[in-house]
Amino acid sequence: MSNLPKVKIREKFHYKRIGQGIITDIRNRLPYLRSDYSDAINYRVIPSTVYIFFTNLLPAIAFAQDMFDHTDNSYGLNEVLMSSAMGGIVFGLFSGQPLCIVGVTGPIAIFNFTVYDLIKDRDVDYFSFMCWVCLWSTLMHFILAIFNTVNYIRYITMYSCDVFGFFINCIYIQKGIQILTRQFADGDYAKGFASVMVALLMCIFGLASVFFGTDSHYIKPVVRKIFSDYGLPLSVVFFSGFIHFGGYLNNIDFETLPISQSFRPTFEGRRSDWFIRFWEGCTVGDVFLALPFALLLTFLFYFDHNVSSLMCQAHQFPVTKPSSFHWDYFLLGITTGVSGILGIPAPNGLIPQAPLHSSSLCIKTHDYESGVDIVTGMVEQRVTNIAQGLLTLGMMARPLLIVLGNVPQSVLAGLFWIMGLSGLNGNEVTNKLRFLFTDPETIRLNPTEYQAKLSKIERKWLILFVIFELIAFACEFGITCTRGAIGFPGVLMFFAIFATFFDRIFPPDQLEMLDTHAASAFILQNLHRETKI
């Protein structure tokens, strides 16, 4: 989309030099800064902003509630709104890859309340402790970024990304169920089952709207697109209103999102100025106890943020502007530290929101020959990310906060299911499973393009690969359901490293078709192999 003369990516630097990755990133991206705004004069920016605002904000709120419940009200809605807003605005304005949406993720929510669980019996202030975790982590981010270690993500393969995507989508579905289960907690079964009904209806209509907009052949493609662009936000709005439609619904007191005072921290024991006095309420021992937690947090963000960034500029998106992993990871270190000091959950790259954001920015035309939409271009710019951050910040102000307080929790559950199911629908793990269960005769005689591709792989290797995917998923999902959830980043790392040994298990010709590096050749230009610290 850029009208700039194509700037040749500088790739001749020696990555042995300290900070060279960051400098290269900035030098490469800086020439596009102007076009990052001028390219935003495009209609697609509007649906994309609306879409990403809803898909970022609402799940974040659900995670807020999770943390609220599991940390004795330490974190609440305001903290999560502030964190999301900061992520959007800071990464929108300053990141090298503004396609990557940054906000409060499921794993960080789990991390935060697992830490709470582990230290609550110690005589230490939770916010101070978390602040130390974040500050240590900031230091680690800086070190990792400056010493060019982000280059190692070039070894991350699609195996890890696909399994992580699969895992996150399953977490979304599980989350929807958990929200609904909570509606029964006070023994009001009418409310409970009514909530399940609303969530099911919303899920049906939301998915139908997505299907109508993408896979059906009704009306004109340009009108259809409205359904895929605004179907999800409109479902949220419609079903928030639906509970007021009357009839038997009037007798139900639906639970809505819990809100508190505008712009004030949720936890009553906190001062209203947001600043955590991290030097108070902590012993020196506690400060050093925070170190291993910081290490895990750094692991998590290293993987989660960079994978998000990789996925939002993956093969299927016609990205033309350069990537920026080193600088963005450095910037993430800053926001992590600031989050610690403000006593809010630290934001990082969001899956599936980051790739969904890219997807919503694609310009598609309908190809009547094949009957599918074909991507012809992409609106690469900063405005959508900044705008959704500002909108989120605006939600903290009173009138809008009350609007938010009117969204029923069941709508949130429906939203989780829609996102989780449509995510699973496009996931590679699901697709491979589908392929394995498809009638072999259909594949032999009348294969789709995708089936023809997979058919070239020997079946036994394909099955083994899918088993490896499912094992990784089972471990990731399993650990988050236990008290060992804090070790989740370790599991991610383990399987990312495990995948680098695939060349000793699979024959090279098979592996080539099964697994590829997540970073495309274009992105790899910024991630050099000759890294030495």
Added chain:
Amino acid sequence: MSNLPKVKIREKFHYKRIGQGIITDIRNRLPYLRSDYSDAINYRVIPSTVYIFFTNLLPAIAFAQDMFDHTDNSYGLNEVLMSSAMGGIVFGLFSGQPLCIVGVTGPIAIFNFTVYDLIKDRDVDYFSFMCWVCLWSTLMHFILAIFNTVNYIRYITMYSCDVFGFFINCIYIQKGIQILTRQFADGDYAKGFASVMVALLMCIFGLASVFFGTDSHYIKPVVRKIFSDYGLPLSVVFFSGFIHFGGYLNNIDFETLPISQSFRPTFEGRRSDWFIRFWEGCTVGDVFLALPFALLLTFLFYFDHNVSSLMCQAHQFPVTKPSSFHWDYFLLGITTGVSGILGIPAPNGLIPQAPLHSSSLCIKTHDYESGVDIVTGMVEQRVTNIAQGLLTLGMMARPLLIVLGNVPQSVLAGLFWIMGLSGLNGNEVTNKLRFLFTDPETIRLNPTEYQAKLSKIERKWLILFVIFELIAFACEFGITCTRGAIGFPGVLMFFAIFATFFDRIFPPDQLEMLDTHAASAFILQNLHRETKI
């Protein structure tokens, strides 16, 4: 499927002669009687019996409940079971077209309680009055059959059949909603919303199972078939068990089907011997008041039964045995009279069950080239119809009646939705509407076979035709929702006759593509044009 040498259908009779239609029907069909049993030695008979047993029995029960509520308990479950059983056994054994499933339909349920509503303020015994209605109607059936007037159904076009199918499927969906609404009646909202949840879940899984079995390409076709064969019955069984799965469901007291004493009439004021003393409790005036009602009932059965019979041997089914409209209508007269004397609702041809029955008897093989199932044969026999009748009779016995009393009403609602939605999915009115809303470019550049066929019709005529279809549907649906429901058969007749004037509205070449006679050339052999009374 018959191994008999193809018997030449006798068509040389002069239809001017009284009773000739009935005689021809019997002479034509009799040679196939033996093969009607020998052909039944086929696996398809098993899934077909199970399928049609459930799809006949359960909706009938729902209509039973409707009548129960609207006739102050005059008709109940036992009456409906007996009527369905009689229909299955009598038409299975003696009809000329045993493919046509006979049982208690929605329209007759509406007819019965509308009559109740109209005469309840008169000093007349309802059962005696209904018996007179049935007896008069029997006489009319006999006259119509003997004077060969059933020949006139050769003028019924697909227009009437399609609209009636569309109407019935919409009634099914409405029925599901009504059942659920009733779950709230006692102010137990938890039960109400839990029932909606169960119905929604059942609908989702039932439709998914049908889709998996028919349109998907997973596993082998032979295994897939199990899902389309047994998906619906298993859904009923599974979701009847689902409400006992525990958790919050344990706190809900789901309403189940109301049962009463085995083999005894439901209404307490009735004698236990089932026989209605129709000469008691009626004045001569009442007997003649029954006449116009009998006329409406005869109208209804003339249309409904013959359309059912037409639809279960329609173009898409490779029927090879001769049809039998005159004799079957005569037989229907007998069952109608017997129903009156037994004080049970009169059974007649069932839509959508009759065509669903034919469909379940089709032998299909999967064509990998086109990716769809192709019908290669059909198991035409009497055993499925008799067996489902006997099974229904068996349900009246105590242990099984209690099993039936454990089916939750919400499962019934789910069943109605599954049947209604899958019926609508294949209906011609729906298909034409879909065509009109499909992107014209898709149709121009990449049409399906069906789209190519419809494209040949001028758009304005197609739109006009669909408008006529929708008007007829609106009138049929509208009248059943008012106290004028009794006039429903008149509306059916009106539009059937209206369709014969289409040749004055549409150009002949267009009409040929829009509307055809419901009876195929093969069936028409038994329905002669030269009828004179």
